[in-house]
Amino acid sequence: xxxxxxxxxxxxxxxxxxxxxxxxxxxxxxxxxxxxxxxxxxxxxxxxxxxxxxxxxxxxxxxxxxxxxxxxxxxxxxxxxxxxxxxxxxxxxxxxxxxxxxxxxxxxxxxxxxxxxxxxxxxxxxxxxxxxxxxxxxxxxxxxxxxxxxxxxxxxxxxxxxxxxxxxxxxxxxxxxxxxxxxxxxxxxxxxxxxxxxx
Numbered sequence: 001x002x003x004x005x006x007x008x009x010x011x012x013x014x015x016x017x018x019x020x021x022x023x024x025x026x027x028x029x030x031x032x033x034x035x036x037x038x039x040x041x042x043x044x045x046x047x048x049x050x051x052x053x054x055x056x057x058x059x060x061x062x063x064x065x066x067x068x069x070x071x072x073x074x075x076x077x078x079x080x081x082x083x084x085x086x087x088x089x090x091x092x093x094x095x096x097x098x099x100x101x102x103x104x105x106x107x108x109x110x111x112x113x114x115x116x117x118x119x120x121x122x123x124x125x126x127x128x129x130x131x132x133x134x135x136x137x138x139x140x141x142x143x144x145x146x147x148x149x150x151x152x153x154x155x156x157x158x159x160x161x162x163x164x165x166x167x168x169x170x171x172x173x174x175x176x177x178x179x180x181x182x183x184x185x186x187x188x189x190x191x192x193x194x195x196x197x198x199x
Contacts (some may be wrong), residue, residue, distance in 0.1 A: 002056040004031040004043070008114065010014055010106060010161030011066035012053040017190055018070040018157055022077055028035035034114060067094045079154050090148045093155035101137070106162040109171035119170040130169065134176050137163065143177040145185060152189055160186040164195055 003019065003026050005012030019026045029050050031037045031105075038050045047054045047064045054064045055073075063069050074080050082088045111117045119127065119152050137159065140147060147155040164183050167173060171179045187194055 001026045001058055002029055003027065003032065004029045004046075004054040005052045006031055006038075006127075009033065009052060010165055011102070013161045014066050014157050015055065015069050015073075017161075018073050018079070018099075018154075021157075021190060022073060022079070024073060035097075065099060067154075069092065070154055070157060074154055079152070079157065081149055081153060083149075086149050090153045090155045093147050094158045097158045100129075101133040101159060103172065104133055104160055105166050105169065108171070109162065109165050112170060113165075113168040127171070130166070130171055133185040133186075134163070134179060138176040138178045141182050145182070152186075153161045156182075156186060167195075 001019070001024060003012075003015055005028065007013070007030060016026075016028060022174050031043065031054075033052065037043060037085060038052055040048075043054075044050055046056065046062050049064060051064060053066050053069060055069050056062055063072060071080070076163060081090060104126055108119070108122060111122055112119055144150075146152050147159065160183060163173075163179060164186070174184070184194075186192075
C-alpha cells in the first residue's frame with residue numbers, strides 16, 4: 001500500500017498512524033500541499049480532487065478522504081466496535097469531526113502556522129466555532145478515557161490529530177483540561193512524542 005500524504009496534515013497523519021498501529025505494510029510518499037504536488041497531472045490522475053491523503057491499495061485501487069481510508073483499513077480490527085450502536089456512535093464522531101471540528105480548528109491552524117496570518121486577522125467567527133468544537137469535545141470526555149465505549153476507537157484517531165495541533169492556531173489547550181489528558185493518553189497509546197502548547 002502506498003500512502004500519499006503531507007506530514008503537516010492531521011488528516012494525513014491519522015492515516016499513517018492507523019496503518020502503523022495495525023501493522024499494515026505501507027510506503028509513505030511525502031506529497032506537499034504547499035508546494036503544489038497535489039496539483040500535478042500525475043497526482044490528479046489518481047485523485048481528481050487534488051487532495052491528500054490518498055492511498056493506493058495493494059491491488060492498485062485508489063481511496064481518498066481520511067476517515068473513509070481509516071475505516072477501510074480498520075475493518076475487522078479492534079479499532080471498530082463490534083456492537084452496532086457503538087460503531088454508529090464512532091461514526092457519529094467521525095462525521096462530526098469533518099463537519100464541525102476540522103473546518104474550524106484545522107483551518108485556523110493552517111492559516112496561522114503555515115500562511116503566517118495573525119489569529120486576530122481571521123475574524124472572531126472562525127475561533128468561536130473552533131472553541132465551540134473544543135468545548136463539545138471536552139464535555140464528552142468528562143469521566144471517560146476515550147470517546148466511544150471503554151477503549152480507543154477510530155473516533156479518537158479521527159479527532160485527536162488536529163486537536164493536538166490546536167495550540168498552533170492560538171487555541172491553548174489549558175482551557176480544556178480533559179482534552180489535554182486525552183491527548184496525553186493518545187500520545188502514549190500511539191508512542192508519539194509529546195507536543196507542548198509552545199510548538
